[in-house]
Amino acid sequence: MPIRVEIVTPNRVICSEEAVSLVVDTAMGEIEILPMHRPLIALLEVGSARLRMANGAQKTVAISSGILKLEHDRAILVVEEAVSMGKLPLASSVEEARRLAQNALKTTVVQGNLEQGELECLEAKIRSELAKKLTK
Amino acid sequence: MKGIREIKNRIRAVDSVSKITLAMQLVAASKMKRAQDFAIESRPYLLRLSEIICCLSEKKLKKNMHPFFISREKQRRCLIVVGTDKGLCGVLNHTLFKLIPEEEETSFISVGRKAMQFLSRRKRSLLASFSIHDRVQYHEVLGICDLVAKLYLEDQVDVVEVLYQKFGNTLTYLPSLQRILPMDGFYDVFDQMLKSANLEREHFQRDPRGLLWEPHVRQIIDHIAKIFLKYNLHQVLLEAKASEHSARMVAMKNATDNAKSLSQSLKLEYNKARQYAITNEIIELAIAATENH
Structure with missing residues (x-):
């Protein structure tokens, strides 16, 4: 019983x-x-x-x-x-955090793998924007 | 018949009043739901606690006297009156204040502005006045608790009672007078609680093997005395809040309905007055036309 x-x-x-x-x-x-x-x-x-x-x-x-x-x-x-304790989403929240971290890592890796040419192009764009702002 | 402009002004006034009361009704309705949930969900705690206290036989209580459990010969009363802070809640406060005893020697503690105003207007001996937030906080309860315990232990009062509106449902509230100190009438309180929870006392039959108290009855009694006072008051305040918001919701709903029906009859009167004026003008025109011929 x-x-x-x-x-x-x-x-x-x-x-x-x-x-x-x-x-x-x-x-x-x-x-x-x-x-x-x-x-x-x-x-x-x-x-x-x-x-x-x-x-x-x-x-x-x-x-x-x-x-x-x-x-x-x-x-x-x-x-x-x-x-x-069962209600505290401890396990699931940890899993979620891990997944988010891995995703973030993946995406940063992708951005880090930009080709040299693309990078230079971006840099040039930023510089020209800055110059425009300064001359205003 | 009143002037058209006058009626029009009244319609406008009544409409704006009904808009305000409708808004207040909606606000009260949302607060009501929450307050009712709080009051109902916290009831089992007190029931279970008093169930434990009922295990204490009189013999045990006498042997391990805690001051909270001893009733005294003198009967100087202290009454905690739980009113509301704001008005516009129908006859809620009025029915409660009617139960305030007339005896001169009773001292009072008020909760809520309306209770304070009433007691000070009557020049009663008001010891302290508290105001409680819509969502009852523990520290607010603790303040009242400390004061009451101090008054009782320092022998300034012998009986502490609380007068409040017990919540039944959205339409019914029962003005109740409940003794909170000394806690000697437990079996009565327990029976009342069982009745409201639709349970029978036989449900809680004693086990023949006898109860084991760990670590010692004395410590358990001390613990119970401390928390029971606190949560009893807490429950009282929750019930009072639930009644207040329900009463306000109902009062505002009635006000809105009344305003709407008044506005409708005024509109009827307005149309009649307008028609009357038009008919008069036509008659005048007709008379003028016949005279010219």
């Missing part, structure tokens, strides 16, 4: 899911909660709540201090602030 995990902040309910195991940092140290755990009320330290689902998936939620209540396999984490 899974544990129903609810993480509630003053702004909204961050997560309400069924998990087979929940690992949290309490004032007494890190504890893992499995189904049929003894009823418990504990102070939570700033840290993370790690949930493992029945299908093996993991979910991590960063939490601030608060209180945990566990009874009848229903774990409630009442915290002041929480951020679901």
Whole structure:
């Protein structure tokens, strides 16, 4: 029987899911909660709540201090602030940044490979523009 | 019948008023949506918190007394009145202020300019006056919280209550008086919350194995006492804001509708007056023509 995990902040309910195991940092140290755990009320330290689902998936939620209540396999984490790590587009944003960098590199390489003649032509154009501006 | 020019001026005035009220209605509508979402989404937090507090048996509370949980014999009241900053929101403030008790010894803390004006006009003992931003900020709540806790701990007041408009839906707001200190009536508060969330108390049956408190009940009570006061007030302010914006939206919508119907009847009157003038002119012409013959 899974544990129903609810993480509630003053702004909204961050997560309400069924998990087979929940690992949290309490004032007494890190504890893992499995189904049929003894009823418990504990102070939570700033840290993370790690949930493992029945299908093996993991979910991590960063939490601030608060209180945990566990009874009848229903774990409630009442915290002041929480951020679901899955929602942070960390991996995707890193990928995106990498892709952008590579693109940029490619395009600069293309520009750097301008032929000598073309370069001279450009330079001449810029000079003539400058001269025009100066004479005005 | 009034002059044509006069009616025309009135139509113009009414139309411009309806334009203004329509704009205000739209502004209030967008603010209303946000305020309502905030108020509704933060309700579960308080419910869960009071669920935890309800695990504290009376025996435990007595053994680990926190001043916030002790009710006193004396009953000097301090009332936080949550009004609005601006007007034009129908009878919202009026219905709330009607509930302000007449007892002389009650001291007040006002939130919102309208509440301050009302209390100072009545020469009540106003201790402090706060103003809250449309989007309720935590530091604003903390200010009120600190003051209230200080007054209570320094023994200047014995009961702290808050009077505000509880948000029901866009059309209904309930003026409510809620005690926030001392926090001894938890079971009542919890039952009320359950009722509003459509849940039964049996839903939260005790586990026979008994609760384990880590690290110690005392520390947990201290923590709860600190945050419950803060978030209780926070929730109250969110509800009050949601009611305010809803009331303003409805009031402005009514004003716009009234202005439109007034403008329509004025236009009818204007057309009648114009027709009357034209008919008169034709009659005069006709008379003049027959006299000339």
